[in-house]
Amino acid sequence: MKWIPLVSALCIGALVGFFAAGGKNRTESQASDFSSDSWTTTRDLTKIKSGPKDTDTNSLESGQTEPQSIKVENFIQSLDRKTSFEEFGELHALLENATATDFGALVNTFKAQGSSANWTVLNLIAMRWAEMDPQSMFDYVSNENNRDAYGIRNALFRAWARSDSRSAIAAASQLESRNLKQNAFQTILGVIAGNNPEQALTILKTETDLNTQGGWVYENVFSQWAARDPEEARRAALSLPDGQAKVRALSGALGEWISRDAAGALEWLDALPRDSTSYYARREIFRDIVRQNFDAAREYVDSRENPLEKRKILENIYVGNLANNKGVDEIVEVFDWMSSVTTGQLYDRKVRDTIQAIAERDPERAKEFVLQMPIGNGRKNALGAIGSALAQRDPAEALAFANSLEFEEEKRQVLSNMSWRLARGDVLGASQMILASNDSLVEKQLGTRLVDEWSVYNREAAMDFASSLSDEEAKSNAIRSIVKNWMQSEPAEAMLFLETEITDQNKQRNYLKNAFNDWSRQDPAEAVKWLDALPESAEGTKADLYRDVARAYLNHDTYAASEWIGSLEEGEPRDRSVQALVDNIYRKDPESAFIWAETVSGKNLRKNTLERSVREWVKIDPDAAYEAVKDSKIEAAEKDPLFNMIEKQRN
Numbered sequence: 001m002k003w004i005p006l007v008s009a010l011c012i013g014a015l016v017g018f019f020a021a022g023g024k025n026r027t028e029s030q031a032s033d034f035s036s037d038s039w040t041t042t043r044d045l046t047k048i049k050s051g052p053k054d055t056d057t058n059s060l061e062s063g064q065t066e067p068q069s070i071k072v073e074n075f076i077q078s079l080d081r082k083t084s085f086e087e088f089g090e091l092h093a094l095l096e097n098a099t100a101t102d103f104g105a106l107v108n109t110f111k112a113q114g115s116s117a118n119w120t121v122l123n124l125i126a127m128r129w130a131e132m133d134p135q136s137m138f139d140y141v142s143n144e145n146n147r148d149a150y151g152i153r154n155a156l157f158r159a160w161a162r163s164d165s166r167s168a169i170a171a172a173s174q175l176e177s178r179n180l181k182q183n184a185f186q187t188i189l190g191v192i193a194g195n196n197p198e199q200a201l202t203i204l205k206t207e208t209d210l211n212t213q214g215g216w217v218y219e220n221v222f223s224q225w226a227a228r229d230p231e232e233a234r235r236a237a238l239s240l241p242d243g244q245a246k247v248r249a250l251s252g253a254l255g256e257w258i259s260r261d262a263a264g265a266l267e268w269l270d271a272l273p274r275d276s277t278s279y280y281a282r283r284e285i286f287r288d289i290v291r292q293n294f295d296a297a298r299e300y301v302d303s304r305e306n307p308l309e310k311r312k313i314l315e316n317i318y319v320g321n322l323a324n325n326k327g328v329d330e331i332v333e334v335f336d337w338m339s340s341v342t343t344g345q346l347y348d349r350k351v352r353d354t355i356q357a358i359a360e361r362d363p364e365r366a367k368e369f370v371l372q373m374p375i376g377n378g379r380k381n382a383l384g385a386i387g388s389a390l391a392q393r394d395p396a397e398a399l400a401f402a403n404s405l406e407f408e409e410e411k412r413q414v415l416s417n418m419s420w421r422l423a424r425g426d427v428l429g430a431s432q433m434i435l436a437s438n439d440s441l442v443e444k445q446l447g448t449r450l451v452d453e454w455s456v457y458n459r460e461a462a463m464d465f466a467s468s469l470s471d472e473e474a475k476s477n478a479i480r481s482i483v484k485n486w487m488q489s490e491p492a493e494a495m496l497f498l499e500t501e502i503t504d505q506n507k508q509r510n511y512l513k514n515a516f517n518d519w520s521r522q523d524p525a526e527a528v529k530w531l532d533a534l535p536e537s538a539e540g541t542k543a544d545l546y547r548d549v550a551r552a553y554l555n556h557d558t559y560a561a562s563e564w565i566g567s568l569e570e571g572e573p574r575d576r577s578v579q580a581l582v583d584n585i586y587r588k589d590p591e592s593a594f595i596w597a598e599t600v601s602g603k604n605l606r607k608n609t610l611e612r613s614v615r616e617w618v619k620i621d622p623d624a625a626y627e628a629v630k631d632s633k634i635e636a637a638e639k640d641p642l643f644n645m646i647e648k649q650r651n
Contacts, residue, residue: 095124095125095128098128099132100129100132100133100136103125103128103129103132103133103136103137103140104136104140106125107125107126107129107140107152125152126151126152126155126156127155127158127159129152129156130155130156130157130158130159130160131159131163134156134159134160134163134164134167134168134171135167135171137152137156138156138160138171141153141156150183153180153183153184154183154184154187157171157172157184157187157188158187158188158190158191160188161187161188161191161192162191165188165191165192168188169185169188169203171184172184172185172188182217185203185217186216186217186220189203189204189217189220189221190220190221190224193220193221193224193225194224197221197222197224197225197228197233197236198236200221200224200225201221201225201236204217204218204221204245216248218245218246218248218249218252219248219249219251219252219255220252221249221252222236222237222248222249222250222251222252222253223252223253223255223256225252225253226252226253226254226255226256226257227256230253230256230257233252233253234250234253234254234268236249236253237249237250237252237253238250238272242275242276242277243277246277246281247277247280247281247284248284250269250277250278250281250284250285251281251284251285251288254268254269254285255288258285258288258289258292258293259292259293262289262292262293262296262297262300263296263299263300265285265289266282266285266286266289266296266300269281269282269285270282283312283313283316286300286313286316287316287318290316290317290318290322291321291322294322294334297317298337300313301313301314301341302341310341311342311343311346314338314341314342314346314350315346317338317350318353319331319334319335319338319350319353319354319357320353320356320357322334323354323357326357327361328358328361328362328365331354331357331358331361332358332369334354335351335354335355335358338350338351338354339351345377347378348376348377348378348381349381351373351378351379351381351382352378352381352382352384352385353385354382355369355370355381355382355385355386356385356386356388356389359385359386359389359390360389363386363389363390363393363397366385366386366389367386367401370382370383370386375407379410380409380410380413381413383405383410383413383414384413384414384416384417385417386401386414387401387402387413387414387415387416387417387418388417388418388420388421390418391417391418391421391422391425392421392425395418395421395422395425395426395429395430395433396433398414398418398421399418399433399437399442401414402414402415402418402442403439408441411441412441412445415441415442415445415446416445418445418446419445419446419449419450420449422446422449422450423449423450423452423453423454424453427450427453427454428461430446430450431450431454431465434446434447434450434465434469435465435468435469438470440470440471440473440474443469443470443471443474443475444471444473444474444477447465447466447469447474447475447477447478448474448477448478448480448481450462450465450478451463451465451466451478451481451482452481452484452485455481455482455485455486456485459482459485459486462478462482463479463482465478466478466479466482467479476507476510479502479511480507480510480511480514480515483497483498483511483514483515484511484514484515484518484519486515487515487516487519487530488515488518488519488522488523491530491533492533494515495530495533495534495535498511498512498535499535499537505537505540508535508537508538509538509540509541512534512538512541512545513541513544513545513548516531516545516548516549517548517552520548520549520551520552520553521552524549524552524553524556524557524561525553525557525560527549527552527553528549528553528564531545531546531549531573542572542573543572543573543575543576544576545573546568546573546574546576546577547576547577547579547580548580549577550564550565550576550577550580550581551580551583551584554580554581554584555584558584558585561581562581565577565578565581570601571601572602574601575600575601575602575605575606576605578596578597578599578600578609579600579605579608579609581593581596582596582597582609582612582613583612586612586613586616587616590613590614590616590617590620590625591613591617591624591628593609593612593613593616593617594610594613594614594617594625594628596609596613597609597610597612597613598610598632598633598634606634606638607638607641610634610638610642611641611642611645614629614642614645614646615645618645618646618649618650619649622646622649622650625642625646626643626646629642629643629646
């Protein structure tokens, strides 16, 4: 529509004007309507007015504001007959003449238009509404879903804080959602801090939610404080108790100094007492310096003599982020420097990040660069980064690059890094490329990862692909991955498939073990229900499956798993499950472990589990262990080694 560009431009201009003016028709004292000394807890919600300022216009329901909705619709239709200048005037007049009762209808009508310009229009309406009647606007957004109300809620608290910060704070405290509350306070405190940062800090200290989780709010407040009085901002930040809030406060207080004199800011930090706050603040601030002034960051690193300190600083340089605004030559320069100051695993990680950044810009140059590197983990990681970057833009080129490598280990690395990209791209095209390769290594490295995600949403296609693989190991691994997913969505069908289609008993057991291991980690309570439905051909692996599922269940919910194990019939599956239970509890509760171990029916397994529990028990209370063994119903021959163990501990 013709009016969309106009409205967008108008809204941008209005936003700029609104913030630049800072609420010109309001005094600064209104923006900071109470002092730090008079601040009391914002939990006192009685400060919030019970309804809109205009008591004659409480309702904002669309059914009661239809005349205004019609006016807006007529306005939109009239824009096609106006010049650009006239359109500007019409929209300005619409908002200028709106009353407090009109705004709910205005918002509803513009939202109903479904236009791409609605969001900016809504923000403009919201700012005007917040100026006129913030309480009625708060009532309105409280009944809106979070997604629809996010933008206008921010506009509300920004305008409200300028006119009546007490009421804005009280309203923000009323929000039940912690995230909404933090967003509201961040907006409010951003306004207050511009005029009175001390007051903003007082509020921060009072609000428990902000004090424990509002680190970014602290940074915003102290950043504005530093713009007014940098030395006082730094002193105030240092006076805070140690913790994340203090780290963020220091980061905000030093922000302006970093952009102006990074070396001076770091020197000031280095002069602080060596404690956890200054250590982590230095790390946070160094990240900012790397982004803003890499040369200063490099000089700082080079000046460090302590190799451990230097390595910890270098860990905070993320080449991928650093390279966003750099060309290939500049990235290579960064790499050359990183190569001279990093060693070991840190070098291996950083070289990968660097080559990834080069490959995304110039793959050919990245290839040439890496192939000249010495053989080792650094080169292998870098080759993997190229494979990942190439697979995203051209899988065939990535595969050709992998095939061109001389050493199989490096080829495996490239294929492994490719697989993640292929599984999230053109899966059908990738599957055809893999089959056409006639390469066992390609099928093994790429096939399993591809079907692992493919089978979640299209099992039939994934199974057709897996069955077409020429390498038997690759085919088996791919089918195993499909069965793993299938078992969790349609267990009866998956077991029928294994019983009727997989004739190799070893493969069937392997598939079942893999499927139940994964299933029991995701949903152990559901997995145990299907253990009784195992095919007869799985009898040989049944006990191991019970043990593996029991382990996962015990890690998730020890009490529920114990109840399930206690309900099992005597036999090897139960014995293996009890073994898993004893392994889980024998250190923290050896007495219970001993009691469970007594119930194992298999003699050898009972012997091992009893010894495990007693060995731990005698470290804590040998007398109690002795009495338990003496009173046990196990055979005398089984008691003797346990008594010997207890006597050795006593002596």
